[in-house]
Amino acid sequence: MHKPRNLLITGGAGFIGSHVVQRWVLQHPEVQVVNLDALTYAGNLANLKAVEDASNYTFVRADIRDGEAVAAVLRQHNIDTVIHLAAESHVDRSIDGPMEFLDTNIMGTATLLHACREFWSVDGNGAASGFKGKRFYHVSTDEVYGSLGADGLFVEDTPYDPRSPYSASKAASDHIVRSWHHTYGFPVVLSNCSNNYGAFQFPEKLIPLFIHNIMEECNLPVYGKGVNVRDWLWVEDHAAAIEVICREGQLGETYNIGGENEWRNIDLIRELCRIMDGKLGREKGSSEQLIRFVEDRAGHDMRYAIDASKLSSELGWRPSIKFEEGLERTVDWYLANGDWLEEVTSGAYRDFYERQYGSR
Numbered sequence: 001m002h003k004p005r006n007l008l009i010t011g012g013a014g015f016i017g018s019h020v021v022q023r024w025v026l027q028h029p030e031v032q033v034v035n036l037d038a039l040t041y042a043g044n045l046a047n048l049k050a051v052e053d054a055s056n057y058t059f060v061r062a063d064i065r066d067g068e069a070v071a072a073v074l075r076q077h078n079i080d081t082v083i084h085l086a087a088e089s090h091v092d093r094s095i096d097g098p099m100e101f102l103d104t105n106i107m108g109t110a111t112l113l114h115a116c117r118e119f120w121s122v123d124g125n126g127a128a129s130g131f132k133g134k135r136f137y138h139v140s141t142d143e144v145y146g147s148l149g150a151d152g153l154f155v156e157d158t159p160y161d162p163r164s165p166y167s168a169s170k171a172a173s174d175h176i177v178r179s180w181h182h183t184y185g186f187p188v189v190l191s192n193c194s195n196n197y198g199a200f201q202f203p204e205k206l207i208p209l210f211i212h213n214i215m216e217e218c219n220l221p222v223y224g225k226g227v228n229v230r231d232w233l234w235v236e237d238h239a240a241a242i243e244v245i246c247r248e249g250q251l252g253e254t255y256n257i258g259g260e261n262e263w264r265n266i267d268l269i270r271e272l273c274r275i276m277d278g279k280l281g282r283e284k285g286s287s288e289q290l291i292r293f294v295e296d297r298a299g300h301d302m303r304y305a306i307d308a309s310k311l312s313s314e315l316g317w318r319p320s321i322k323f324e325e326g327l328e329r330t331v332d333w334y335l336a337n338g339d340w341l342e343e344v345t346s347g348a349y350r351d352f353y354e355r356q357y358g359s360r
């Protein structure tokens with residue numbers, strides 16, 4: 001069992017990262033947690049109010065592409081474990097502007113690996129360390145496997161076939177992480193997870209964007225015919241899986257994480273409309289009136305579905321809540337956090353929104 005003492009989490013001010021940070025800080029006071037985040041449009045310290053005063057939590061604003069800044073953080077905090085989540089993460093933005101994705105997701109990951117290898121390769125006495133007690137955990141996506149037809153599930157050795165600039169950049173970073181393991185014996189674990197949902201997700205991804213639009217009675221832009229399928233996982237279940245894999249995953253191994261919870265977009269959207277009509281006290285069927293079928297996303301992957309049996313049989317992880325319950329909790333969170341929505345959408349993100357969908 002790996003026992004982190006000084007844990008660096010990258011991208012901890014983002015959606016999944018903020019849940020991962022909260023989990024480690026609040027549930028493991030014996031672990032010192034350092035959150036390194038550049039605070040792009042997607043990173044927000046308001047996601048971390050629950051931990052900002054905790055004695056085992058430190059925030060450092062830095063870019064993972066800045067090797068000197070990363071090396072200084074590793075040294076200053078004597079980091080023994082990294083959970084790497086920092087990335088550009090939204091497919092539509094990667095279509096709009098791919099270069100930032102390649103730079104952050106590929107070069108940022110390589111820069112982190114390089115700095116960790118340098119810092120970890122000698123022990124306190126200058127001798128070769130064999131990387132004892134060290135671990136680099138790379139968090140990735142199921143989108144690296146490409147697109148499924150009506151049948152089948154992604155398993156850990158499904159050949160990579162990424163098809164968007166986002167997924168290609170994540171696939172490249174996965175390969176680079178594995179190459180450090182095979183070439184240098186560098187201690188890595190990886191996971192590839194399906195679509196997450198829950199509190200603090202930036203309102204650009206399907207579920208929070210549509211919740212926000214329904215709240216404001218704006219149109220719901222459904223790409224194509226709405227028949228694409230995604231597997232949805234409650235973000236706190238992802239954070240729990242990450243902890244198990246960080247502690248108990250075998251070095252060099254990859255674990256798929258998924259919710260066994262496939263939905264066609266249009267069915268999910270109708271369910272969301274139904275829940276929101278009820279919560280907002282609106283007439284039944286009124287939110288569905290906002291649905292607009294719009295031009296399909298370029299290169300839109302048809303279906304993602306995960307076989308997470310390796311993770312459940314080897315490490316005992318399973319999703320904890322049903323989708324209907326998670327979705328309702330998510331809606332409740334956004335309805336109670338209108339100020340947060342206002343704050344995160346008021347900055348540079350507005351430009352992208354208007355290019356993508358027109359004005360609200």
Ligand code: NAD
Nearest residue numbers: 011013014015016038039040042043063064086087089196
């Ligand atoms: P997010 O976009 O909400 O957050 C990304 C965070 O990374 C932000 O806080 C941002 O400020 C930070 N960041 C971006 N570029 C940086 C840089 N150059 N240096 C330092 N920090 C930087 O993303 P998310 O949805 O929370 O995803 C987190 C990770 O999980 C990503 O690696 C993503 O590929 C992976 N993932 C996401 C999903 C999902 O459904 N959201 C599913 C599977 C895997």
Ligand code: TYD
Nearest residue numbers: 091195204205206207221222223228230265
């Ligand atoms: P998204 O949340 O962007 O995640 P990903 O593309 O990484 O799976 O999109 C989920 C699905 O919803 C995907 O099939 C695209 C679709 N979608 C829409 O139909 N309209 C939208 O405005 C958005 C953002 C997504």
